[in-house]
Amino acid sequence: MIPTIWSWLTNPASWSGPDGIPTRLIEHLGYTLAVVAVAAAVAIPLGVWVGHSGRARWLVSLGNALRAVPTLGLLFAATLVIGPRLGGQLAFVVPSIAVLVLLAIPPLLAGAYAGVEAVDPAARDAARGVGMSGWQRIRQVELPCAMPLLLSGLRAAVLQVVATATIAAYVGLGGLGRYLIDGLAVGDYGQTGGGALLVATVALLVDGVLAVGLRGLISPGLRLRAGRA
Amino acid sequence: MIRFDQVTKRWPDGTLAVDDVSLTAPTGQITVLVGPSGCGKTTLLRMVNRMVEPTSGDVYIDGQAVSNQSPAALRRGIGYVIQHAGLFPHRTVIDNVGTVPRLLGWDRRRIRDRSMELLERVGLGAELADRYPAQLSGGQQQRVGVARALAADPPVMLMDEPFSAVDPVVRGQLQEEFRRLQADLGTTIVFVTHDIDEAINLGHQVAVLRVGGQLAQVADPAYLLAHPVDDTVAAFLGRDRGYRALGFVASPRLPLRSEEVLLVGESVAEDASGWRLVVDEERRPLGWVEGGRVSGVVQIADLDLGGTLAPVDGSLRAALDAALSAPSGRGVIVDDEGILLGTVRAGEVLDAIAAAERPERGNA
């Protein structure tokens, strides 16, 4: 089994052409980046606003309830419902991307909300008391203090998208998932296993890079406190 | 001067938090709002910087109604200190202190200089400037909280139970330092506490509130202790009121007796009896030794340290306490430098108390 995977991974043909690993990898990362960017642009401001104002908390509960919906079913349903209304390549890509965005929103929303919600009430009270406007409080106190939880929400969202984009290959999306799905279809375990190995590696690397890269956005003062507790 | 003019606060659920309170906090003085939980003292305080809007009535600072001023601008001009300091955990100590100057748009150099100056002022070393709040003790955090409130040199400061979350020893130190700081700066302060001793200790004026948000009594501490307006205020003031009130009566010239002293390192006479006061070379009292119990050279370890020292210009309470606590029954009176002036007996202090004028100032 391992030799089959190894021979697929080391075969030069696996690494070239429009179906080659570099192309698929870039596709996969491209989807992930685009999807998380769109989802974050919607969910983070929303989550921060819910946490700041204490209004519309049901949005967060709704997001969490969405986790009970099977992602596979959501992908299929979206493709069957939205797909036929679009033509050509779009029929496969748009529904998948829409579902990926939808799935990335709950962790981002929950993280941003929980982060702002968890800000020390005394610090919030002090921020008002020293005369900060609503926007200044968000910008200077609530958002920086919410960073640890907000960023773990971001990491969860990225992983969710990397994993679900793999499955979305079944409904025609590109990316590394193609190797798993196509390999399974033709019983080529080398390709399936190799693809699975690639996906797992990419997920681990992306998460590792994020873990290290995002640390700079968290004030050392907050890390100290987490360390003490 | 801060004037509460018939302010009332009723929460949306109908609870009355503050009930028609009128009160004046004089310029340059500490006015303490004290009362049990649920008496509306914090609500009353927060009306001054519009953290709470009164349902009716208004608050005036130097004649200007706060309701006419924008909340943000108003608050930047009022220092604000709260129970757990409420420091911003993601900012260093120096950045916390510089919060208001930064909001006011000062230049960086000036913010830094002012912040460093304030850290020193509240008794924190410059080496703490770049630490984060999580690296400080509770008492240090509270000092940073005070420094942050003072940063833009506000004429008015609001303090909401600032010292109640720290241990009693640190609390005592913070209170002493705070009192000195306030005397230096002449800031007008409204101070909320549930601790009547803190109120008596710090307030130039004490306003006692009762559950339901009514003002029960406003007076200076001595008057309050001597003349509580009703049973609930009396119960709230607690025990030993007569004794505590003596703390506000300056001691008249007491008949001091000279004391035969021993220098530390001297030998006690073999046949000595009774208590002898031991002093150092500058005649600062160190403690008492009992003749017959100790023989030979007097060591520090032999001393009975039970007696308190009363400053000659201190209160009658201090003088009486010195007499009551001394094992010899002779209270030690010292001058400003801590040098022995003489001793006084409890009976003599009591005579002085009987002759002293009881506090009649203050008003209800």
Added chain:
Amino acid sequence: MDWLAQSYGQVLDLTWRHLILAGLPLLIGLAVALPLGYAAHRWRAAYAPLVTISGLLYTIPSLALFILMPLFIGTRILDPVNVVVAMTVYTVALLVRTVADGLDSVPEDVERAATAMGLGRIRTLLTVELPLAIPVIAAGLRVAAVSNVSIVSVASLIGVAQLGDLLTDGYNRVIMPELVTGIMACILLALALDSLILVLARMLTPWRRAREVVSA
């Protein structure tokens, strides 16, 4: 509705399989996570490595883990055991941290009081710490249950039978009722497991109900 009437038996059978594939790992996972979580709680030095490794395992996408499972446990690729083991890995990964945090949430004075009354370490754990950590552990278990039910459906892509079959078959043959039934059955199963854990946790922590009544 016609479709559902005809395929009633099949749906029940798949639901049962789904329940086993999602539920069994929950039980095994909890049994494995309890000692690991306790270790992370008890020895500070163990916390970071245990939580980090769990995090890494949780990072691996489900389809990839299903496919790679035979490499680690020597099974065949279509074997349902792959799914059970993979789901157990996810459950453990999620619960180790939860158990450690749950035990951490027990007030230290309670633990000290237990020790002061002469309870041994094991007895303190079983009769004091674990019961008090139940609310936190149950919350983690609920998250794991809901996520397991969703992830298990992915196993239909590698040919392991469960409710996901309704999703793939409904999609491939464009039978909307089948697809919708599959989705609804998954949601209902997730909610059922979630509620079951919630009810069990309530039954095991009667003192919390007492507090709710008092504070109400």
